[in-house]
Amino acid sequence: MPGQEQLKSSVIDKDLCSGCGMCLGLCPYIKTVLDRVRVIHPCGINEGTCYKICPKTSLDISWLDQLVFSQPRRDQALGVYRSINFARACNKSAGAQYGGVASALMAFAIDRGLIGGVVLTGGTALDPKPVLAKTGHEVLSCAGSKYTAVPTLAALNQAVRTSAERIGLVGRPCQIQAVRKMQHVNYMEEYLNSGKSVQLTLGLFCFWSLKSGFYDYLAQKACGEEVLKVDIPVEGLTVTTSGGVSTWPVDEIRHYIKDACISCTDCTSEWADLSVGSTEYDSEWNALLVRTAAGDDLVNLAVKEGVVEVRPYPEERLPILRKAVLNKKMRILDESGEVVWDYLKVPGEYMAEIRKQWEVLQ
Amino acid sequence: MSFFGVSLDRPGHSVVLTGNEAVARGAIEAGVSYAACYPGSPTAEVLPTLARLGDRFNIYTEYSTNEKVAIEGAAAASFAGLRSLTICKADGFNVALDFATAICLSGSVGGMVIMVGDDPAAHSSVKEEDSRFLARTANLPVLEPATVDEAKEITKSAFDLSEKLALPVVVRCTTRICHASGDVCLGELPQMVKQASLSRDQKSITSALFASFTKNKLKKAAALAENSPFNFYTGPENAKRLVVASGPSYTYTAEALEILELAGSVGVLKLSTTWPLPEELILKHLKTAGEVIFAEEVDSFLEDGVMTLAARHWEDVGLIKFYGKNSGDVAGPGGPFVGELNPDIMTGCLGKVFGVSYTPPEIPNIQEARGLIKNNLPGRELALCAGCPHRASYWALKTAVELDGRDVIVLGDIGCYTLGLRSTGYNVLQTVHCMGAGVGMASGLGKLDRFNFRQPVISVVGDSTFFHSVPQALINARYNQSELLCVVLDNETTAMTGHQPHPGRGVNAAGLQVGRVEIESVLTGIGIPVTVHDPYDVEGTTRVIFRLLQEKGPRALILRRACALVSVKGKKKDRVYVDQELCIGDSCGCARFCSRVFACPANIWDNEKGKAHIDEAVCIGCGVCASLCPQKAIVVERTV
């Protein structure tokens, strides 16, 4: 099993790093600033944890399905899930995005003592940062989508060094993948395995993440006003400042998309306990996928306690979501139908199904 | 020890002094009133010796910001009729040279002596330079002591000579005088009243018109040199084999001849007046000699001069075979113009020239001994001291540069921090030239964008370097709108040369508090935005450097933290140790970061146990390694 040198040559130097942050804080040799992750000095060790847990060194889709769900997937677009709904927080907090479900559920979980802390992305739109929240209040203060690639998992590694336990994670799909890899990889050094402290994962919908150059763009567009909220729905980039709301076409920010996101096929955090995203339809609600028993238990309790409300996912909207996801999955194939990316392991059966399910929706 | 020896009022008594102390004593005995220097190895100890005795002997002593200012102040004292001493190393004399070439024309009044310390083998320098050539260019006589005792006598006599000629005199010493110690016979302490006097009628004008006057002064110096008591000859009369030697090389030569048993057959002309040459004296010996060997450091100054003299008088001296640096016969392992001489080199060279073979006593079992250690004798590279703030600065700088990823160019300069060129400083620096050069070069690099040069430029300088010559380059950068980040490593002292104070410290040579010249204020005055940070906060420093790298225009960062050697002097140190349970040593997650990478001399590694340790004899308790340990295994027991 390779180590830091190969992590550098096959992921970092190739711009495949999505900035998930799982390798940060494991050792003194990998550091971060903004959305960048860099090896700053060779460690000299041939086999390393960093390589093992990085979601871009290898991602075996069916292996992960077996690990997390003990079954293969049937829906190639959305992965394994128990239910899909619209959901929203009953008392939405000020900065919350759309239905505010992610922050409401996690704040509830921590206030109820179901988990001991939450690792998520806090800060502001122009200066986001990884956060370990200890109370529901702290979770809610982090509400609001951050569209840049923040290495949130650095806070997980740090939390574990302070003996934090039963941690909840709110993260992008690549971050959920990294944690799952860390939870299941063999021969992991005890003192480095932060995966085993994670009790609950809430993954976000994500089609791409942006480079930190986006902040300069945002600051420029805001013309000196304070940026209160950023939203990037299908229509375009919408920025709310103290001066008002403005929209710009999404094409303007395409070149800020991280290169790593091009190879990614996981648009809905396929291995999280819960997945939350925008509905692209009703800005008052979130789309909510419940995937595991643990996720199910939390949602049921939250509904019972009046923290969130759910309603069925509109039938006519589901194909739209699935089509958008399958489009992205099809783009990883070359002309001959092979997966372009070495690290991505998609079994033949899955590949055939992806093609079939995609064709149905054309 | 020697300190109390320097001020002892016991004429005729012998004390052991270092060469620098001997020069100081010689100046004191000559009644010096004004002494100025910018600290430079090997001469750095002269001024503090005088400073401590400044009140007792009424001497004004000054750490000048650079050697140019030092020599100018000393010249002014001379102009006012006082005896003055300027002290610098060869590199420093380069800085003072513009003025030196002027004052030889305008002349001096009170005895003005310039003590220049050359550093053969560059023990504490970036280059070996022979300052005698510079003195000649400046039309100044050169006196070279060969022993510590001579250093005192010659310095004392140099003031008289300077007044006789109305010309400054250079006393040229080398490391093996300055940092050597030897018996010095003390002379009388001065009883004079020192009175400055300068009238409106006195002129000190530099003009090409005075060149002939200066040349005449040198002729007079040459005439005086013929009878100088510091030149002497030992050996047989009318020697056919002659060694012409100056400086400590004379003592190596004398010892070599003893070892080779040639003292009776080879003559040695020892010269201390090496510019202008005592031509008659030299010619007298050249006339009878058939073979002449030169023993001197650093370059072939004496050799060239004597050979030119011989060429001018070829009819009188006849055929002579000359052996020296030019012929390659007098050379150390690095070659004729490289490195210092010593008794062994002279023994080898003289033996070869005179056909006497000599093998130094060997240790009989040396091969066996070598075999035991498998011929493995690891070299001892220079390293930053334990707790040195530069180590922390360089680690932060290295990290920030890697994160930036644009191939940032990092330029260095002269000081302890020059060690950033080596592994102890993580090879962060890529250049070093002379004082302040890093900023000048950075200013140039920062203008190359029109030639598609897009790499950010960082120039690293020390605090003492800053006051020496950096503002000029920064004004240039600001004026010419050059892109550069100037990082000032402010350890609040001039460390490498012995912790002398400088304007930023707010203490002068006499130890008085004088109010600091703040580096921040100078930078702000120039119009360069300045940030200040503590390098011991490595993470914070990394972020600051990264942020500054993204900004535009000339900007500066001061990383301020006192030199480790100064901060712990006389104080109780916090105890630092490695929790053996928490240390993961070699494993993934650390890979021996503290001892293998961070490499503070206090971070040591126990190979048998596979754990890190702190060498308490060396550790100063700064805690930087503790802040970097990934397992938080290094513990600092703060008592302060």
Next chain:
Amino acid sequence: MLASQVIAAAAVEAGYKVSIGETFGASQRGGSVMSHVRISRKKTYGPLIPKGHAHLVVGFEPLETLRILMEYGCFETAVVMNDRPNYPIGCLLGEDKYPDPAIIVEAINRMVAQNQVLAATELAKEAGNPLATNMVLTGALSGSGCLPFDSQYFINIMDTLFTGEIKELNTRAFRKGLETVRRDQG
């Protein structure tokens, strides 16, 4: 550096002529440091000892002692040395390997007739401060009997050179070195 000056001062008190050659400055930043001390009744010698002519080598750490001995020693050279390694940065970084100190001592024992090894740093710690190692070794040198003047000159000179706590510390350290060597010699 301080040790060589103390030795020189003691020698001068005892009526000898002394020359010392050493380097300060850059070489103090972890580089090789050696001092050449030359003592004579009659002559003032140059500051550097010719190869193979050292009568005595006082080593502050094993590797340097060996290095210097190989260049300046001969069979008759008497050695007084500290057993505690001072690792060069190359060894700390793992680029070089510091030889086993016990083997270094063994190598030195093969080379010279007289080698006095002591745990000078430990003795200095006992005296109160590991920085007094140089005084321990100076005491050991005096105790070896190889110098042409006796230890009383050292005691006297330390009385003049140092004051207060420093004097107490240095004198204690000196005595420890002196007594250890005298005891070992039996």
